[in-house]
Amino acid sequence: MLIWKNYKRFLSAAFVILYFSVGVFTLPSPAGQSQKKPELKEIIIVYKTHFDIGYSDLAKNVIHNYRTEMMDRTLRGIERNKSQPKEHQFVWTIPGWPMGQLLWPGQEPNRKKKIERAIREGNLVLHALPFTLHTGTLEMEDLVRGLGHACRTARTYGVGLPRGAKMTDVPSHSWFIPTLLRHAGVDFIHLGCNAANVAVKVPLLFWWQGPDGSRLLTMYSHGYGTSPMPPKNWPYRTWIYINHTGDNVGPPSPETVRNNIDYYKKHAPAAKVRIGRLEDFADSILNEKPDLPVVRSDMPDTWIHGVMSLPYGTRVAQTVRPIITATEALNTLEKCWGLHVPNIAETIEKAYEKSLLYGEHTWGLATQHYIDQPYGKEWEEMLARGLPKRFRLLEEAWDEHLGYILEARNLISDQYHSHVSHIADNVDVKGRRIVVYNPLPWKRDGMVSLNVCYWPNFEAIKPVDGGPAIPVIRKGRPHSAATQNFGKIIQFVARDIPAMGYRTYIIADTSPKATVSIKTDKDSGTIESPHFKARLDPARGRIVSLIDKWSGRELVDSTAPQGFGQYLYERFGRKDVVDEYLNNYTLRQYHNTHRILTGKFNMPDAPYSCAVPTKMNLNIESSVISASAVMTGAITDPGMPQSVSIRLSLYADMPVADLEIAYQKQPDGWPEAGWICLPFNLEKFNFRLGRLGADIDPLKDITTDYCNYHQMWLNTGAAVYKKDGFGIGVCPVDSPLISLGEPGSHKFSRRYVPKKPWIYFNLYNNQWQTNFPGWVGGRHVSRVRLWTFDKFKSESSLYTPSMESRVPLHAVRSSAEPGNLPARQAGLSLSRKGVAVTAIGPSSISRGTIIRLWEQAGINSKLKVTLPKGLNVSKAVPINLRGEKIGPPIAVTDNTLVVELRAYAPSTFLLR
DSSP states (O other): OOSSHHHHHHHHHHHHHHHHHGGSSSSOOTTTTSSSSSOOOOEEEEEEEEESBBBBBOHHHHHHIIIIHHHHHHHHHHHHHTTTTTGGOOEEEEEEHHOOOOOHHTTTTHHHHHHHHHTTTTTTEEOOOOBBOOOHHHHHHHHHHHHHHHHHHHTTTTTTOOOOOEEOOOOOOOOOOHHHHHOOOOOOOOOOOOOBBOOOOSSEEEEEOOTTEEEEEEEEEESSSSOOOOOTTOSSSSSEEEEEETTTTTOOOOOHHHHHHHHHHHHHHEEEEEEEEEEHHHHHHTTTTOOEEEOOOOOTTTTGGGGGHHHHHHHHHHHHHHHHHHHHHHHHHHHHTOOOOOOOOOHHHHHHHHHHHHHOOOOOGGGGOOOOOHHHHHHHHHHHHOOHHHHHHHHHHHHHHHHHHHHHHHHHHHHHHHHHHHHHBSOOOOEEEEEEEEOOOOOOEEEEEEEEEOOOOSSSEEEETSSSOOEEEEEEOOTTTTTEEEEEEEEEEEEEOOOOOOOEEEEOOOOOOOOOOOOETTTTTTTEEEEEEEETTTTTTTTEEETTTTEEOOBBBSSSOOOOOOEEEOOOOHHHIIIIIIHHBBBBGTTTTTTHHHBBBTOOSSOOOOEEESEEEEEEEEEESEEEEEEEEEOOSSOOEEEEEEEEEESSSOOOOEEEEEEEEOOOOEEEEEEEEEEESSSEEEEEETTTTEOOTTTOOOOOTTTTTSSOSSSOOOEEEESSOOOEEESSSSOEEEEEOOOTOOOOOOOOOOSOOOEEEEEEEBSSSSSSSSSEEEEEEEEEEEESSOOOIIIIIHHHHHHHHSSOEEEEEEOOOOOOOSSSESSSEESSEEEEEEEEOSSSSSSEEEEEEESSSSSSSEEEEOOTTOOOEEEEEOTTTTTTTSSOEOOOBEEEOOOEOTTTTTEEEEEO
């Protein structure tokens, strides 16, 4: 956000930055271009404002302003400008989601007619993206559905789908963006970095190459817009002047538009000047056949730390987002299987919208306009009295943002459970039965839990379609002294659950013969499974040994400053916050404005301190299927006291180790961070990170300066492995912000290479003073799963185990009258793993069913897709991510579709 002290100063500074933004950052001429400057032939003016869904006010008030006062000013400006030649008439570019808000059902009828006319006549135009995003935090399908906001409006009013896109403010983004936009038919994106922050070092105009090889024409400016004239070394005949007002300021005045035209009459009299769209520039510049540099690089977001200022929201998002996809797919499958199910298309659309809004870059108010942050005793005393109203207003804004993902959960969780229960009610099995559903497109095993209150006591279940009995363990309060093992929550390992399908179980008459594969010893703090042996030291609050029994390797580096599995609490000093972070990240000319406002600049002059829990209590729990060691304790200082628990679980039949950290703390405005520490014991190591759309080698696939090398967002998981191939995979189920080598809070560098194979997952932070929550409190839980492999492969070492960690099997029970479904059935299945099915559901724009596949293992190959029984289609029409036909139909034979997949690329089909 542009965050000046007051609104008047804000507008003044915004004008200076936006008018001269390109001049701030001198960039070299593109490689291969002649140094002789060609004559400027065409200038395209694009008008836009920065849409913050909040920040300048509560989001609900900002949206109301979009719909009313801002729109009225815009319409008046359009009307006053009508007498100008068509190429000089005002055109305002609006993202897809805000445009939809202008046309909401409650819009005043006369105003709505004017808006609709302005859209049809080309005075209000769309760009392809919904708003500015923290792109790397979302799921692939979130971003695809986000393109639908602009598409729906464009199709409704008969204007072409936008081929230009823009994001403003956030300095850097995932390289998934080129893949997304090129596969949607978008030709150009402009990225406008916040002018006060250090920008990533890229050319002004370049091809940005995504992980699949897609190349997107990209302009990157150090400022929201661009300057009126190109820089001196601009080697092209076309220029785009993006006249960009500040945060929710709205359109420029008619006088500004007239002055812009007059400016060019004086300064570029030979150039054709027209007011237009982003894609107009792309069309003109590409007609010049430019020899542009190619930037093949992921660009991790330098604001990404802020997302972990709402750790509970992140945990909900990590859980619910895959379930939106699963629910839509399950609704489609049940229709194919002949079940009566409701039409949930609107629910799915709304859930994706709310999920997308949680990824929007505005998380709260401009804090600096409301409070001076107190610290230490002053804060603690105020907290004890109760926060004043202005502090509560900030919390209300943060709750607005949290509310998006909570609403997505409320929309989808019951629907998902209801759909799985509908299967259990309709299988042809009499009496009490349990159905386990697998949302992923490959057969798998997994641990499930189920509440069986009011069912009789039992010790085992068995699959109806055949197979041995499976032991269950019970959790919960004993039923009575005579039946100590009669807990109401059962757990068991479900095996061979079909791809996107289900398997039915009934109570077994006999229990399986017990085998001793779990060992525990509380005196030595040891738990052991067939796969791992662990030893915990409660006195030091850490796991001191974790041995991979398959290889005999010790996974824990005992020389690290933090213990393995340990909770680390950091409390930063002024040197960390100001000297080592703000002074490096904020450009010097903004040290009297943004440096003061962005971070916690006004904090006391105190040193860095940190703590880990020690002298913890140890408890060990074991059963025939698992063992858990739990350490509980506290941190008493620095800061206010915190309670902490660390749980490690090992399993008899699953080659994984599950770590769970729980902590409870008071809200604190002091700059702080919490971490899960995983110092692994490897030499000559490589890292591999499962980020949005692809897994990356951070040393080879991040090639630009001043990205976020210290904190990166994971979509699946991470792997660290030796040159000989052996390695460890981890999936942060709830807290996907990772630092490599050392904790990364309050660090910013041109480049950074981790020197140790140590991984840290951020549990929370309040690194910024503005926009993101400034204090974190409450009780929170974060889970991490670990596994080992003998040779790294993207699919088997990273993608598949991570997705099985993030997207669990789902178990339900039923005693309803039996139906007609078989006891076991697959849904949609694929001939190999490493491919995501991100959509299977009804098309919103034509007759048929959409199926979207997304390659995630980095392999070019053919793929056989076995469609669900009952779908009854004969052809698959290739379409892009916005539903446009891009190739001839492919025949569907024997319910099977064979397609060519490109590494890390989507393939979408309309089935008919």
